[in-house]
Amino acid sequence: TMVPGGDFAPHLVACSDAAKNSAQGCIGLVGHHDTVFPPGSFEGFTLEGDIARGPGVLDMKGGLTVVLYALRAVAERGLLSRLPLRLVIVSDEEIGSPDSTPLLQRSLxxxxxxxxxxxxxxxxxxxxxxxxxxxxxxIIAGKAAHAGNHHQQGANAIWALARIVDRVQRLTDYGQGITVNAGTITGGEARNTVPAHAEASFDLRFVHLSDGEALVERFRAAAALAITDVAGTQVQFEGGVKRPPLERSDNNVALYREYASHARAAGLGYGEAPLMGGGSDASTTAAMGVPSIDGLGPRGKGFHTHGEFIEVPTLLARAEALTRMLVARAAAHHAAV
Incomplete structure (x- = not known):
């Protein structure tokens, strides 16, 4: 089923016969078909030996290919109808899944x-x-004034924002896995004008959801305190926690071990990755209490760059690992029915 994606391309949801009426107990296969590249900035696909290059081959058209070939293999064995599967492919993951998060929640x-x-x-x-x-x-609101004749009458929004940047960056705590990053900053109209407006965007990262919620409150308090010495300025905030963490849980680890046994049989490595700093839709599913693991696409390098590539043999190995896991799940599901 193609699901309208609002300002984005459509999302896709597909269910096997055993999962059409309910998601209860199903296996969710999750991916996205958007990429980070603006239209025309990076085009084309090339295959040179075992290396495939092109926009999104790594993030994450390769992962979608893994799913496609595994589902074909399961179907050829006549197992697709008896296995409760739901495939959800979204179109807005690269910007935080603002439209598709409710769809993921409903579907899985x-x-x-x-x-x-x-x-x-x-x-x-x-x-x-x-x-x-x-x-x-x-967002900082100040008061414009001529920098030469009426400097004292102005309220410098850039100065206030600079104080905020310095204060909130200090909330970073590497030991706790908490970071604050001032990513963009704009303000002012001319060198000789006291700026009445300035704004910045900040990225927040955290290991636990409670840390993220507390960080937002600490950020706001620190920013409000930082501008108290810049008379005539005011601050407004937009945003907060956007994507929950994928917290390492007993259920996630048990699912990892299940998949790892099939990855090993397919000739892949099967270790557990360290904590990842980037978010994904696995965070959304895990926040609902669904055991979730990630990184099951092909191996490669060059995330979000024009040098993005995948190692083609790992497509086949990953598809084999997924096929093995689904076949084993089908056998267990059939035995339990």
């Missing part, structure tokens, strides 16, 4: 597993934990 609430096919990591390590993400747009 109550699932027994969520397998997410973002690109594979070094040594084929499987992801069980990711940081959560947040974003805060901070």
């Amino acid at each position: 609430r109550g699932a027994s597993a969520a397998l997410v096919f973002e690109a594979g990591r070094a040594a084929d390590a499987i992801i069980t934990a990711r940081k959560g993400t947040g974003g805060i747009r901070t």
Whole structure:
């Protein structure tokens, strides 16, 4: 089923016969078909030996290919109808899944597993934990004045914002996995004008959801305090926690071990990846209590760059690992019915 994506391309949801009426106990296969590249900036696909290059081959058209070939293999064995599967492919993951998050929640609430096919990591390590993400747009209103004749009458929005940047960056705590990053900053109209407006966008990362929620409150308090010495300025905030973390849990680890046994049989590495700093839709499924793992796509390098590539043999190995897992699940499901 093609689901309208609002301002984005359509999302796709497909269900096997055994999962059409309910997601309860199903296996969720999750991916996205959007990329980070503006139209025309990076086009074309090339294959040179075992290396495939092109926009999104790693993030994450390769992962979608893994799913496609595994489902074909399961269907050829006559097992697709008896296995409760739900495939969800979204079109807005690269910007935080603002439109598709409710769709993921509706489609996979109550699932027994969520397998997410973002690109594979070094040594084929499987992801069980990711940081959560947040974003805060901070807007300063000051008062414009001529910088030469009426400097004292102005309220410098850039100065206020600079104080905020210095203060909130200090909330970073590497030991706790918490970071604050001032990513963009704009303001002012001319060198000789006291600026009445300035704004910045900040990225937040955290390991636990409670840390993220607390970080947002600390950010706002620190920013409000930082501008108290810049008379005549005011601050407004937009945003907060955007994507929960994929927290390492017993359920995630158990699912990792299940998949790892099939990855090993397919000739892949099967270690557990360290905590990842970037977010994914695995965070959404895990936040619903669905056991979730990630990084099940092919191996490669060059995320979000024009040098993006995948190692083609790992497509086949990853498809084999997924096929093995689904066949085993089908056997267990059939025995339990």
